[in-house]
Amino acid sequence: MCGIVGYTGPRDAGPILLEGLRHLEYRGYDSAGIALVADDGELFVEKRAGKLANLRSALNGRTPHAGIGLAHTRWATHGRPDDRNAHPHVDCSGAITVVHNGIIENFRELRDGLVARGHVLVSETDTEALAHLVEEAYAGDLAAAVRSALGAAHGAYAIAVMHRAEPDRLVGSRMNVPLVVGIGEGETFLASDVAAILEHTNRVIFLEEGDLADLRPWGVTVTGPDGGPRERPVSRIDWTPEAAEKGGYAHFMLKEIHEQPQALRQCISGRVRRDGRIRVEELGPVAPRLAALSRVELVACGTAYHASLVGAAALQAWTGLPARATVGSEFRYSPPPLDPTTLVIAVSQSGETADTIAPTRYAREQGCPIVAVTNTVGSAITREAEAVLFLQAGPEIAVAASKTFTTQVATLVMLAAAIARERGSLGVEEETALGRSLLALPAAAQRALDLSVGVAGMAGRYAGSRGFMFVGRGTTFPTALEGALKLKEISYVHAEGYPAGELKHGPISLLDADCPLVAVATRSTVYDKLISNVMEGRARDARVIAVASEGDEQIGRFADDVVLVPDTHEILGAVLAIVPLQLFAYGVALARGTDVDQPRNLAKSVTVE
Numbered sequence: 212m213c214g215i216v217g218y219t220g221p222r223d224a225g226p227i228l229l230e231g232l233r234h235l236e237y238r239g240y241d242s243a244g245i246a247l248v249a250d251d252g253e254l255f256v257e258k259r260a261g262k263l264a265n266l267r268s269a270l271n272g273r274t275p276h277a278g279i280g281l282a283h284t285r286w287a288t289h290g291r292p293d294d295r296n297a298h299p300h301v302d303c304s305g306a307i308t309v310v311h312n313g314i315i316e317n318f319r320e321l322r323d324g325l326v327a328r329g330h331v332l333v334s335e336t337d338t339e340a341l342a343h344l345v346e347e348a349y350a351g352d353l354a355a356a357v358r359s360a361l362g363a364a365h366g367a368y369a370i371a372v373m374h375r376a377e378p379d380r381l382v383g384s385r386m387n388v389p390l391v392v393g394i395g396e397g398e399t400f401l402a403s404d405v406a407a408i409l410e411h412t413n414r415v416i417f418l419e420e421g422d423l424a425d426l427r428p429w430g431v432t433v434t435g436p437d438g439g440p441r442e443r444p445v446s447r448i449d450w451t452p453e454a455a456e457k458g459g460y461a462h463f464m465l466k467e468i469h470e471q472p473q474a475l476r477q478c479i480s481g482r483v484r485r486d487g488r489i490r491v492e493e494l495g496p497v498a499p500r501l502a503a504l505s506r507v508e509l510v511a512c513g514t515a516y517h518a519s520l521v522g523a524a525a526l527q528a529w530t531g532l533p534a535r536a537t538v539g540s541e542f543r544y545s546p547p548p549l550d551p552t553t554l555v556i557a558v559s560q561s562g563e564t565a566d567t568i569a570p571t572r573y574a575r576e577q578g579c580p581i582v583a584v585t586n587t588v589g590s591a592i593t594r595e596a597e598a599v600l601f602l603q604a605g606p607e608i609a610v611a612a613s614k615t616f617t618t619q620v621a622t623l624v625m626l627a628a629a630i631a632r633e634r635g636s637l638g639v640e641e642e643t644a645l646g647r648s649l650l651a652l653p654a655a656a657q658r659a660l661d662l663s664v665g666v667a668g669m670a671g672r673y674a675g676s677r678g679f680m681f682v683g684r685g686t687t688f689p690t691a692l693e694g695a696l697k698l699k700e701i702s703y704v705h706a707e708g709y710p711a712g713e714l715k716h717g718p719i720s721l722l723d724a725d726c727p728l729v730a731v732a733t734r735s736t737v738y739d740k741l742i743s744n745v746m747e748g749r750a751r752d753a754r755v756i757a758v759a760s761e762g763d764e765q766i767g768r769f770a771d772d773v774v775l776v777p778d779t780h781e782i783l784g785a786v787l788a789i790v791p792l793q794l795f796a797y798g799v800a801l802a803r804g805t806d807v808d809q810p811r812n813l814a815k816s817v818t819v820e
């Protein structure tokens with residue numbers, strides 16, 4: 212996720228902002244920049260692709276003395292991670308500077324309008340359009356101009372804006388992306404998270420959706436989208452700097468689990484219209500080849516493979532084409548027959564996994580159309596693909612994937628729907644029903660988190676078990692695999708993910724009072740069959756933990772512990788059912804005292820075979 216820090220006050224802004232960026236480094240980023248209104252009234256902007264060190268060496272240790280400024284670390288969503296696309300962005304007049312976290316969904320339309328009205332946009336970003344919209348609306352009052360500009364923008368944002376003509380004023384606003392105001396002694400701050408400003412003040416205002424904050428050195432006024440005043444309490448933060456980087460969570464993994472509603476919102480934003488129609492514009496480069504497809508191969512590893520199983524099921528159901536997911540290291544040395552009518556979808560959070568890249572390259576050499584699904588702009592997998600879909604989940608720091616699993620599932624489902632629609636095999640009604648479920652998914656994920664509050668505690672009661680058997684059937688089977696993987700990775704307890712119907716063909720012999728059965732029993736067409744399999748396990752003394760859909764009144768009869776999740780479209784079930792299982796793994800790991808964020812023997816990105 213990008214980072215923002217802003218300052219207005221009597222001290223020299225440059226060093227404060229650069230130090231603020233250093234505190235945001237843990238979030239991951241691909242470029243950084245700073246803008247200052249110098250004491251002589253000139254606007255100073257410097258920005259560089261790469262690490263903060265690149266920006267520092269471009270500055271050569273010097274920034275002009277200034278009492279106001281903005282700085283940013285970018286994590287690319289629109290446009291390559293290069294100097295030009297780095298923030299801050301400036302309007303045509305060179306007076307207005309904007310930094311932005313999030314995604315402006317209608318930026319193409321906004322850019323087209325601005326260009327038609329004579330503006331010159333120099334980057335590929337959605338953010339730059341905001342600078343020019345503020346320019347058009349500006350009539351001497353920056354807060355009014357920002358409010359008016361945001362009225363034209365749809366999407367998720369936290370922005371900070373300054374105008375050279377008002378050299379003590381910062382304006383910030385948020386919608387679905389966090390932004391905090393820091394209150395110091397005769398100085399104020401804006402930041403994407405508390406870590407950036409904690410060394411200067413521990414008094415902060417957490418802005419709420421639609422809030423606009425008007426900062427001067429001596430104080431802040433908060434108004435709503437209608438311009439009316441909003442009372443926002445000042446909170447005192449007593450986090451250590453380390454806790455602040457984790458947003459107050461004990462671990463990055465826990466933070467990232469809780470970021471899932473926001474990550475899903477960003478992932479879906481711009482791809483599902485309000486009426487439920489699904490538009491995946493990134494598919495454009497392969498669109499002419501879709502009609503001639505004979506089958507689809509998905510290739511991925513680990514968590515991305517589990518998400519790909521859902522993608523394959525969706526593709527097969529909606530296109531009628533054979534579709535399957537294969538682990539990259541298997542695909543690589545036993546490739547299926549490939550030809551230009553085989554669509555290959557490569558799925559990798561990092562985009563750097565050697566076992567996924569090699570088979571993708573091989574498939575490209577065979578003439579297959581390639582689509583990459585990744586979280587990382589500029590990663591190696593993007594160079595192997597004709598079309599790329601980004602997860603928009605923000606950087607994931609914990610080794611164990613959480614928000615990238617749920618956004619991979621959502622992205623692959625949207626991709627499957629778009630391909631099926633292009634081929635004429637998905638009707639409008641089916642598409643819009645799915646689209647509406649996608650739009651409801653961020654709120655449903657939040658509810659899944661709320662319903663899971665007791666899970667970490669419950670996990671403690673099971674933490675001493677010898678092993679765990681996770682089962683699912685049909686659409687719930689990939690969740691069983693992913694739940695078992697999470698538990699193995701971070702708690703070092705053995706866990707298996709099995710199709711429930713297979714229990715009786717062997718693994719049932721493992722079940723006893725010391726090997727609980729975790730059943731992913733959310734609503735599905737094979738729910739009754741799954742329950743029969745669970746009963747077989749229960750008869751062997753296994754304790755049963757069930758993840759079930761809200762409204763399931765009978766599940767309590769078959770399970771010792773039940774965690775409910777909201778109901779959703781069956782193909783999206785994994786997105787919600789995995790939430791309590793991520794927290795279960797986390798709870799077991801805590802009880803066993805393992806290293807949650809950096810489990811032994813594992814790396815976040817596996818770039819070797």
Ligand code: M6R
Nearest residue numbers: 513514515559560561564611612
């Ligand atoms: O970056 P990728 O998605 O290609 O990574 C694939 C796997 O290495 C990864 O999903 C791994 O299984 C995670 N540690 C899962 O939590």
